[in-house]
Amino acid sequence: MTSVSEPAVLLGQALSPSNRVDPYPAYRDLREHGPLQIPEISLTVLSSYADCDAALRHPASASDRMKSAIAQRQIAAGEQPRPFGLAGLVDKRRTPAFLFLDPPDHTRLRKLVAKAFAPRVINQLRDEIVATVDALLDTAEECGEFDAVSGLAYPVAVAVICRLLGVPVEDEPKFGHASTLLAQTVDPFLSATGDVPEGFTDRIEAGKWLRTYFRDLIERRRSSPGDDLLSALIAVEESGDQLTEDEIISTCNLLLIAGHESTVSLMATSVLAMLRDRRQWSALGADPARALRVVEETLRFDPPAQLLGRVAGEEMTIGETVIPKGDTMIVLLAAAHRDPAANPDPDTFDPDRTGIRHLGFGHGAHFCLGAPLVRLEASIALTAVTKRFPKAELGGEPQYKPNVTLRGMLSLPVRV
Structure with a gap:
């Protein structure tokens, strides 16, 4: 018989930093256990495909963290709700990214942002992505080796996000540092334990720095618009509506952290998976049409976003599990x-x-707006690297970040 403490033990094992290299055995244990509930912290963990799919589709499944029981208990006790969410505090003093909103606010913001994410904008980036990838592979060929993270995935993703947002590339080192810290703010330690994890203050400070940076950049773009997403977000309108400055900043934070980190992880993980099965590496090198299938299978096999968070806006039933409101x-x-x-x-x-x-890009109203761009970046990079280096092989074992939610590698050496 399952002991009272077993759910918490299983969850702790799955979230442990020691499992970042290969979390899948722990995830299998969770899935075989079935839906996991820890009433004392108002937490439910879903791990089967049917349950996860149903939860993302359910009309009572909310994204606004302020609807959670833990946040409401803090408010009732006269406390400010704990900081969590992308790049800052999700509280009354901050505007959360639309990823953390529900209709009608989410519907309004997403519709406005989608106008600036038109296929035309994405397609205009193709040539720049190709040129960036080719230059990186030229360097790799000269050196006889490269790192799939720092020598390919990261610089491609950074070049694209800086170009997309209109951020000067020379500011990339600061962005890289902030992004690395903020990617950890989406890990579910507050939900799972109620405690603020070590180093959280540094992440919040990084979020404050990023908000100040974007606020200054917005001022420059208001007086001198450019051909970039930030300028488009400032100008976009729908029935007289437009994005506030805080909404633009939160959206930029979301795109930088979620989009950037996920794209880097997807590309590097695809390289690792194919080099561990050289048939797949050779097959893509010989047939570029396979690129999208490689991308989709990587999203299934080893997804950059390992989990999503939701709140039960009302009492819900998923499969045979009753999930309390909050x-x-x-x-x-x-x-x-x-x-x-x-x-x-x-x-x-x-x-x-x-x-x-797979559910790697989410589902329904929160399906990832940047999915076409992510697929484009990864397809171009993977097609080029497998064609250029048909005899590439792993130069060592991958090193992983401690991140749980946005899991990814620190390094992946490749010999060409």
Whole structure:
């Protein structure tokens, strides 16, 4: 019989930094346990594909963290709700990114931002992505080796996000430092334990720095608009509505952290998966049309966003599990994607599998706006590197960041 403490133990194992290299055995244990509930902290963890899919589709599934029982208890006690969310405090003094809002606010903001994310804008970046990738691979060829993170994925993603937002590339080192810190703010330690993790103050300070930076950049763009997303966000209108300055800043934070970190991880993880199965590396090098299948299978097999957070806006029933109103839900995508009920032989990286099923870009109203851009960046980089270096091989073992939610590598050496 399951002991009272077992759910917390299983969750602790899954979230442990010691499991970042290979969290999948711990995720399998969670999935085989079934939906995990810890009433004392108002937490429900879902890990099967059917449950995760149902939770993301459910009309009562909310994204506004202020609806959570833990936040409401803090408010009732006269406390300011704990800081969590992307790049700052999700409280009355801050405007959260639309990722953390529900309709009608989410609908309004997403519709406005989508206008600045038109296919035309994305397609204009293609030539720049190709040129950036080619230059990086030229350097790799000269050196006889490269790092798939720092020598390919990271500089490609940074070049694109800086170009997209209109951020000077010379500011990239500061952005890189802030992004690394802020990517950890989406980890579910507050939801799982109620405690602020070590180093959280540094992350909040990074968020404050980033908000100040964007505020100054917005002022410059108001007087001198450019051909970039930031200028478009300032100018975008719909029925007389427009984004406030705080809404623009929160959106830029979201794009920088979620988009940048996820893209870097996706590209590097694809390289690792193919080099561990050289047939896949050779197959893509010979047939560029396979690129999108490699990207989709990587999103399933080893997704950059390992989990999503939701709040039960009302009492919900997922499968046979009743989730109380206010419960924070951890939707464990990385476990769901390897559910054999959804993807047969799930622990095998196989871009040729029939019907790749994943929730890597979310679902429904919160489906990732940047998905087309992420797919474009990764497809171009992976096609080019496999074609240029058909005999590439791993130069060492990957090193991972401690991040749980936005899991990714620090380094991945490759010999060409």
